[in-house]
Amino acid sequence: TTVTSEQIEHLHRRFKQLSRDELTIRKENFDSIPDLEFNPIRGKIIHAFFDKRNLRQESDGLADEINFEDFLTIMSYFRPIEMNMDEEQLDRFRKEKLKFLFHMYDSDHDGKITLQEYRNVVEELLSGNPHLEKESARSIADGAMMEAASICVGQMGPDQVYEGITFEDFLKMWQGIDIETKMHVRFLNMEPIAPCY
Amino acid sequence: SVSNIVPESCLLIVVGLLVGGLIKGVGEKPPILNSDIFFLFLLPPIILDAGYFLPLRQFTENLGTILIFAVVGTLWNAFFLGGLMYAVCQLGGPGLNHIGLLANLLFGSIISAVDPVAVLAVFEEIHINELLHILVFGESLLNDAVTVVLYHLFEEFATFEQVTIIDIILGFLSFFVVSLGGVFVGVIYGVITAFTSRFTSHIRVIEPLFVFLYSYMAYLSAELFHLSGIMALIASGVVMRPYVEANISHKSHTTIKYFLKMWSSVSETLIFIFLGVSTVAGHHYWNWTFVISTLLFCLIARVLGVLVLTWFINKFRIVKLTPKDQFIIAYGGLRGAIAFSLCYLLDYKHFGMRDMFLTAIITVIFFTVFVQGMTIRPLVDLLAVKKKQETKRSINEEIHTQFLDHLLTGIEDICGHYGHHHWKDKLNRFNKKYVKKCLIAGERSKEPQLIAFYHKMEMKQAIELVESGGIGKIPSAVSTVSIQNINPKSLPVERILPALSKDKEEEIRKILRNNLQKTRQRLRSYNRHTLVADPYEEAWNQMLLRRQKARQLEQKMNNYLTVPAHKLESPTMSRARIGSDPLAYEPKTDSENLPIITIDPASPQSPESVDLANEEPKGCGGLPPSPEEDEEGLVMQVKEPSSPGTDDVFTPGTGESPSNQRMLRCLSDPGPQPEPEEGEPFIPKGQ
Numbered sequence: 001t002t003v004t005s006e007q008i009e010h011l012h013r014r015f016k017q018l019s020r021d022e023l024t025i026r027k028e029n030f031d032s033i034p035d036l037e038f039n040p041i042r043g044k045i046i047h048a049f050f051d052k053r054n055l056r057q058e059s060d061g062l063a064d065e066i067n068f069e070d071f072l073t074i075m076s077y078f079r080p081i082e083m084n085m086d087e088e089q090l091d092r093f094r095k096e097k098l099k100f101l102f103h104m105y106d107s108d109h110d111g112k113i114t115l116q117e118y119r120n121v122v123e124e125l126l127s128g129n130p131h132l133e134k135e136s137a138r139s140i141a142d143g144a145m146m147e148a149a150s151i152c153v154g155q156m157g158p159d160q161v162y163e164g165i166t167f168e169d170f171l172k173m174w175q176g177i178d179i180e181t182k183m184h185v186r187f188l189n190m191e192p193i194a195p196c197y
Numbered sequence: 198s199v200s201n202i203v204p205e206s207c208l209l210i211v212v213g214l215l216v217g218g219l220i221k222g223v224g225e226k227p228p229i230l231n232s233d234i235f236f237l238f239l240l241p242p243i244i245l246d247a248g249y250f251l252p253l254r255q256f257t258e259n260l261g262t263i264l265i266f267a268v269v270g271t272l273w274n275a276f277f278l279g280g281l282m283y284a285v286c287q288l289g290g291p292g293l294n295h296i297g298l299l300a301n302l303l304f305g306s307i308i309s310a311v312d313p314v315a316v317l318a319v320f321e322e323i324h325i326n327e328l329l330h331i332l333v334f335g336e337s338l339l340n341d342a343v344t345v346v347l348y349h350l351f352e353e354f355a356t357f358e359q360v361t362i363i364d365i366i367l368g369f370l371s372f373f374v375v376s377l378g379g380v381f382v383g384v385i386y387g388v389i390t391a392f393t394s395r396f397t398s399h400i401r402v403i404e405p406l407f408v409f410l411y412s413y414m415a416y417l418s419a420e421l422f423h424l425s426g427i428m429a430l431i432a433s434g435v436v437m438r439p440y441v442e443a444n445i446s447h448k449s450h451t452t453i454k455y456f457l458k459m460w461s462s463v464s465e466t467l468i469f470i471f472l473g474v475s476t477v478a479g480h481h482y483w484n485w486t487f488v489i490s491t492l493l494f495c496l497i498a499r500v501l502g503v504l505v506l507t508w509f510i511n512k513f514r515i516v517k518l519t520p521k522d523q524f525i526i527a528y529g530g531l532r533g534a535i536a537f538s539l540c541y542l543l544d545y546k547h548f549g550m551r552d553m554f555l556t557a558i559i560t561v562i563f564f565t566v567f568v569q570g571m572t573i574r575p576l577v578d579l580l581a582v583k584k585k586q587e588t589k590r591s592i593n594e595e596i597h598t599q600f601l602d603h604l605l606t607g608i609e610d611i612c613g614h615y616g617h618h619h620w621k622d623k624l625n626r627f628n629k630k631y632v633k634k635c636l637i638a639g640e641r642s643k644e645p646q647l648i649a650f651y652h653k654m655e656m657k658q659a660i661e662l663v664e665s666g667g668i669g670k671i672p673s674a675v676s677t678v679s680i681q682n683i684n685p686k687s688l689p690v691e692r693i694l695p696a697l698s699k700d701k702e703e704e705i706r707k708i709l710r711n712n713l714q715k716t717r718q719r720l721r722s723y724n725r726h727t728l729v730a731d732p733y734e735e736a737w738n739q740m741l742l743r744r745q746k747a748r749q750l751e752q753k754m755n756n757y758l759t760v761p762a763h764k765l766e767s768p769t770m771s772r773a774r775i776g777s778d779p780l781a782y783e784p785k786t787d788s789e790n791l792p793i794i795t796i797d798p799a800s801p802q803s804p805e806s807v808d809l810a811n812e813e814p815k816g817c818g819g820l821p822p823s824p825e826e827d828e829e830g831l832v833m834q835v836k837e838p839s840s841p842g843t844d845d846v847f848t849p850g851t852g853e854s855p856s857n858q859r860m861l862r863c864l865s866d867p868g869p870q871p872e873p874e875e876g877e878p879f880i881p882k883g884q
Binding site: 011014017018030033035036038039040041042045075078080081101104121122125126128129132136139140143144147148151173174176177179181182183184185186 | 515516586591592593594596597598599600601603604605606607608609610611612613614616617618619622626645647648651654655744
């Protein structure tokens with residue numbers, strides 16, 4: 001990774017804060033971040049930290065705890081683009097980030113985003129509005145899925161069934177958005193570090 | 198063709214030149230662009246149009262860059278140019294010696310500002326990528342504050358005997374007052390407009406008026422106090438837009454859009470033509486040294502400024518500006534009518550060399566508009582600068598963008614980093630919690646952005662359906678993907694009713710399509726406040742109908758019998774519903790037995806308000822009206838109008854469910870209730 005040593009120091013300090021000076025973090029440690037409470041997709045974000053696919057481990061499933069190295073690995077998905085990347089590097093860069101996102105959508109790790117998973121995503125996104133009917137979230141997800149199907153497969157007869165969004169389809173959907181420039185966190189200045197409980 | 202090579206602005210100036218020449222030739226004195234007219238009437242529509250439709254996301258993402266270009270860039274240009282021109286004047290011989298430093302600085306400040314009108318006119322046509330567009334355009338809008346301050350400052354200083362340090366410091370402070378004051382005024386008026394629009398649900402026809410009126414007042418108020426009117430206008434447009442759009446009806450929205458585009462087009466045209474005419478009409482004083490050096494130094498100043506600033510800015514940007522981008526930014530620094538008008542305002546008493554200034558300014562304007570304007574397009578092609586991508590906003594993109602926003606906010610929180618996303622999220626939450634409740638009417642104040650977006654898309658689809666599917670055929674461009682393709686198990690297990698077979702579905706679709714055609718012909722009684730029935734409403738209803746149908750398939754149905762047929766066929770009833778303007782309506786011959794569909798978009802929680810009506814539509818292979826069969830397909834309710842001939846045949850059900858509110862917003866444009874004596878239904882022609 002190309003995170004600078006200064007940034008690594010900052011992140012290490014934060015890691016120690018979160019882990020209360022232990023060597024590893026568990027899911028419960030994330031509860032101590034106050035601002036995360038308001039985030040509708042909080043569950044998915046925390047889950048992503050423990051997802052073994054993101055931690056570049058060969059196995060599948062969820063880890064119980066992660067150490068600082070794993071923490072850095074996850075953070076490296078959010079590093080900004082560099083000017084001197086060539087085409088191939090850029091493509092790999094982009095795919096990496098999209099793979100991270102894909103894993104977040106695909107909660108049962110089967111390599112496809114099914115309709116139910118997509119509905120789940122939309123429901124979570126709208127979870128900040130308690131008075132909303134479940135119907136709305138579902139119809140949005142259905143509409144989005146239909147749109148995805150028509151982008152990825154084109155015309156479909158009435159008997160064909162679209163199983164789910166595969167990673168290739170996912171790439172197609174994201175073609176219009178430059179993920180390389182959007183999905184990054186500025187590590188430039190990390191002071192002041194926000195407090196934990 | 199000519200229009201591909203020559204941008205419109207150039208052609209208009211040429212036309213102005215011709216017209217001016219003509220008038221002069223006839224012996225009359227051609228009119229000069231009066232500064233009052235320019236600043237009070239010609240400029241505001243263009244700026245309001247720009248501000249109201251400003252792509253806010255890109256603007257805020259690049260705000261830092263834009264501000265640096267606008268403020269520092271303009272200051273640099275003004276002082277560099279002013280200083281150099283002073284030097285030129287000192288060396289320029291007897292004709293120029295008397296022009297002092299202040300006069301030159303004033304001249305520099307007038308001519309250094311990039312002009313939004315000219316930039317818009319040229320950049321609109323070359324369809325450059327969004328980043329560059331917003332950078333140059335944003336700069337041209339925001340540098341108004343700097344220009345105003347410098348202009349007034351130097352103008353005043355020229356009357357002083359001595360300029361002290363205090364004056365300079367005050368001048369520096371006045372910059373903040375002018376710009377922030379302008380923004381503040383704009384925000385206030387924006388909030389007032391948003392608040393007003395909350396209560397306009399009964400007088401939809403004058404909704405656009407509030408937008409225009411308050412924005413203009415913002416501009417005037419700001420200008421009154423010598424604050425930046427342009428910034429006020431933009432601030433008010435930006436602030437009011439999300440709330441106003443949530444409150445006003447669809448038709449008002451369209452009205453606003455088209456009026457703004459119309460006015461700004463007209464203004465732009467007039468401005469350029471006037472420029473041409475004024476060139477012919479004005480008193481000129483041509484001094485080779487002055488003019489040529491002005492032109493030269495303008496270009497040099499611009500290029501240097503952009504280069505240095507970009508080097509500085511790139512340290513902080515994620516997406517760096519490439520040399521190609523820098524070239525376009527430098528090249529896009531066009532000057533226009535604002536510079537001309539500002540110069541024209543100068544007082545002869547203090548500025549005897551005004552004519553020379555004017556000549557120089559006109560030369561620079563002509564050069565930038567003609568030469569740079571004409572060559573920028575081939576240059577853009579030559580340098581292979583990225584063009585604007587025509588992406589359709591899709592619901593998927595919206596979901597992903599929102600997801601990404603939340604994800605990045607979450608990561609920032611985990612890192613403990615109060616970054617860009619964190620503050621944006623805080624602002625959004627504040628907006629949702631407090632501001633939206635005040636400024637948006639009714640249910641919509643709680644509507645999350647995703648839902649609002651989804652509804653907008655559906656509306657668009659409905660409109661497209663009508664425009665392309667008016668003959669009743671679903672065009673092949675529309676995807677054939679339906680809910681069956683993605684979720685074949687969508688029918689719940691405990692269904693009591695049999696599944697709708699494919700042919701039934703097809704029949705129902707056919708019926709719907711035919712009715713869509715026919716209901717179009719029905720017009721309401723016409724008065725000044727009513728507009729003709731909108732085909733979009735029918736398509737909208739069809740959309741709702743489809744969704745309704747899908748919902749009903751999964752719920753228990755009330756088994757209402759058919760509505761007695763005779764009610765529909767009675768002539769008075771059908772005429773009442775077809776109440777038409779005898780002047781504007783030629784009914785079809787079989788209009789008497791039109792199946793009338795009134796849709797009541799009741800929310801799913803109240804199935805009892807949905808009647809299953811079975812009708813025998815004319816001319817289709819209709820469904821057999823067998824009472825024992827559940828007609829789960831047709832979900833229609835026949836509703837009698839409260840009195841014959843009223844406008845509200847489409848009375849949506851009472852209740853505040855979101856879909857009702859939406860319907861109300863779309864349909865509630867008829868305006869004031871018809872007077873009691875208008876109750877008489879019109880007799881359609883030919884009956």
